[in-house]
Amino acid sequence: MSKAMIDAALKKATDTKACVISEGALECIPKLFREHFESVSVILICDPRTLLAAGEKVEALFKADGVEVSKFILEPSGKTFHADYFYVDQVRDAISVAAKNGVNPVPVSVGSGVINDLTKRAAGELNLAYMSVATAASVDGYSSFGAALRSPEGAKQTYACPAPRVIVADLDVIRTAPEWMAASGFADLMAKVPAGADWILAYELGASIWHESSWHTVQDGLKEAIGDPEGVVAKKTEPLTRFVEGLMLGGFAMQDMQSSRPASGAEHLFSHLLEMRDHTYKGEIVPHGIQVGVFTLFMCRVYEQILAFDYTKLDVEKCLENWLPIEEAENLGLEAFGSTKFPSLGVTSVRAKFVDREVTKARLEDFKARWPQIRARLVEQLIPSEEIKRRLEVVGAPTSPEAIGSTVEATLSDVRKTIFMRDRYMALDFLALTGQLDEFAAKALS
Numbered sequence: 001m002s003k004a005m006i007d008a009a010l011k012k013a014t015d016t017k018a019c020v021i022s023e024g025a026l027e028c029i030p031k032l033f034r035e036h037f038e039s040v041s042v043i044l045i046c047d048p049r050t051l052l053a054a055g056e057k058v059e060a061l062f063k064a065d066g067v068e069v070s071k072f073i074l075e076p077s078g079k080t081f082h083a084d085y086f087y088v089d090q091v092r093d094a095i096s097v098a099a100k101n102g103v104n105p106v107p108v109s110v111g112s113g114v115i116n117d118l119t120k121r122a123a124g125e126l127n128l129a130y131m132s133v134a135t136a137a138s139v140d141g142y143s144s145f146g147a148a149l150r151s152p153e154g155a156k157q158t159y160a161c162p163a164p165r166v167i168v169a170d171l172d173v174i175r176t177a178p179e180w181m182a183a184s185g186f187a188d189l190m191a192k193v194p195a196g197a198d199w200i201l202a203y204e205l206g207a208s209i210w211h212e213s214s215w216h217t218v219q220d221g222l223k224e225a226i227g228d229p230e231g232v233v234a235k236k237t238e239p240l241t242r243f244v245e246g247l248m249l250g251g252f253a254m255q256d257m258q259s260s261r262p263a264s265g266a267e268h269l270f271s272h273l274l275e276m277r278d279h280t281y282k283g284e285i286v287p288h289g290i291q292v293g294v295f296t297l298f299m300c301r302v303y304e305q306i307l308a309f310d311y312t313k314l315d316v317e318k319c320l321e322n323w324l325p326i327e328e329a330e331n332l333g334l335e336a337f338g339s340t341k342f343p344s345l346g347v348t349s350v351r352a353k354f355v356d357r358e359v360t361k362a363r364l365e366d367f368k369a370r371w372p373q374i375r376a377r378l379v380e381q382l383i384p385s386e387e388i389k390r391r392l393e394v395v396g397a398p399t400s401p402e403a404i405g406s407t408v409e410a411t412l413s414d415v416r417k418t419i420f421m422r423d424r425y426m427a428l429d430f431l432a433l434t435g436q437l438d439e440f441a442a443k444a445l446s
Contacts, residue, residue, distance in 0.1 A: 006245055009217050009252035015129075015163040016143055016255065021244050023237070025170035026057055029133070030065035032166050033106070037129065041068035041105040043098045045091055045119045048078050050111040053135045054173045058110055070098045070105060074115065080285055082275070083114045083149045091122035104128055109164070112181060113139030113288065116164075117147035124161025132164035136177035137185040137244050138289060140263055142167055143251025148288075153341035156272035163255050169244050175235045180287065182243075183397040186232060187293025189246050190388060191267045192222050194299035197381050198265030198426045204374045206363050207353070207425035214262040217253040222246060223383070229394040266426040267295040269418040274406065276340075281405025293397040294404055298411070300385040301444035302427060307378060309436070311371040316364045319434050323360050326350070336420040345420065352423030360433070401445070408445045415441045 006019055017036055020028050033042070042062055046055040051073060062069045072094035075081050091107075098105050107130040109119035116132050116139075123130040124147075134142050141148060146158040174182075196219055202208035225246030231239030253262040260268075271291035279286060324332070333346030355363075367374065389399050398404050401411045415437065419428050431437035 046110040112136040121147040129165040134169040136181035138181040140250035144254040155342035184289030188289035195265035202425040214253040214257040270295040
C-alpha cells in the first residue's frame with residue numbers, strides 16, 4: 001500500500017479532493033483550506049478531549065493564517081456520547097448561529113468517528129463542504145459518503161450526506177489517542193475480510209451487483225494494511241501509515257459506489273443491533289469497532305463451516321422448503337422489530353431482498369454447479385479465524401461476546417434478526433435458506 005493508492009482512490013471519490021496522512025500533517029491545514037474552500041472563516045466541531053488533542057493547535061494555525069475561527073464543543077462536561085441525531089441538530093444550529101451576513105463558516109470536524117459523522121450530516125443538511133481532522137485511527141467512516149447515526153426512533157442507519165472535501169490525519173496526533181481507539185479501528189478494518197466474503201457470496205448467488213473499482217480500492221491493499229498488528233501497537237510509522245490508509249480507502253470505496261457494501265457485511269449489523277439497544281458494558285459505551293471485531297471473528301468461523309461443506313451435493317428441493325411467500329416473509333420481518341420504535345425496518349428489508357421461488361431455485365442450482373469456483377474465491381478472500389483472533393488480541397480487541405458484555409445466547413438470538421436489518425444479502429441469508437444457519441452459528445460460538 002502506498003500514497004499512490006490513496007491518490008488513485010481520490011480520482012474516483014465523489015466528494016473528497018485531498019487526503020493527507022503523515023507526521024506533522026496539521027501544518028498542512030491552512031494551505032489545504034485555501035486550496036479547497038472559498039471562505040475566510042471556520043467553525044471547529046470537537047469535544048473536550050479532541051480540543052486538547054488537536055483542536056487548539058488547529059485553531060492557532062487557522063488564526064495565524066488570517067482565518068476567523070469559532071468553536072462548538074460537544075458535551076463540554078466530558079460526557080461520553082453516541083452518534084445520535086440529537087447531536088446533529090446541535091451541530092447544525094451551531095454552524096447557523098456562527099454565520100455572518102448570511103454566509104456559513106466552513107465546518108471543521110476535529111475528532112474521531114462520532115464527531116466526524118455528526119459534522120458530516122449537519123454540513124450535508126446545510127449543503128456545506130467540510131474538512132475532517134482525524135484524531136484517532138478508530139473507524140473507516142472519515143472518508144465514507146454517509147453518516148452512521150441513530151435515528152430519533154432509535155434505529156441505527158446510514159444517512160446520505162457527502163464525505164469531507166479534505167481529510168487530514170496527523171500520525172503524531174493519532175499516536176496520542178487511547179490505545180482502545182486503534183484497537184477499534186484495526187478491528188473495523190479486519191471486518192473487510194468477511195465483509196468481502198459476504199459480497200462475493202451475494203454476487204455469485206445473483207443477489208448483489210458488483211462494483212469492480214470499489215472492490216479493488218478496499219481489497220487490494222487490505223491484507224498488507226492488517227498484516228502487522230504488532231507494528232501498529234508499537235506505533236511504528238510504516239505499519240501505522242498503511243493501517244490509516246486502509247481505513248481511508250474503505251471510505252473512498254463507499255464514495256465511489258455510493259454504498260457501504262464494499263466495507264461492511266453481517267459483522268457490522270450485530271454491532272448496530274447492540275447500539276440500537278443502548279448496549280453498555282461496565283457502565284461504558286462499547287465502541288463500534290470493538291463490537292465489530294467480535295463479530296468479524298464470528299463470521300470468519302461461520303465461513304470456515306461454509307468452506308467445509310460440499311455444496312455440489314446441495315439438496316435444492318429441500319432448501320426450497322425454507323423459501324417463504326412474500327406475505328409470510330413480511331410477517332417474520334415485522335416480528336423481528338414490531339415491538340420497537342421502528343417496526344417497518346424488517347418488512348422493508350424483506351421486500352428489498354425478496355425473489356420468487358423459481359428465481360431462488362435457479363440461483364441455488366447455479367451456485368451448486370459452480371461451487372468449486374466460488375469456494376476458490378472465498379478461500380482467497382478469507383483469513384483463518386485463529387489468525388483473525390490472534391491479531392485482534394495483539395491490538396487489544398476483545399474476541400468474544402462476553403468480553404463486550406453480551407452473551408452467546410444473545411448473539412444466537414440476534415443471528416436471525418441481522419437478516420432483517422438491511423436490504424443487503426449476506427451469508428446469513430444464504431444459510432437461512434439452506435437450513436444451516438442455526439447449526440453453523442452455534443458452532444461458531446462454541
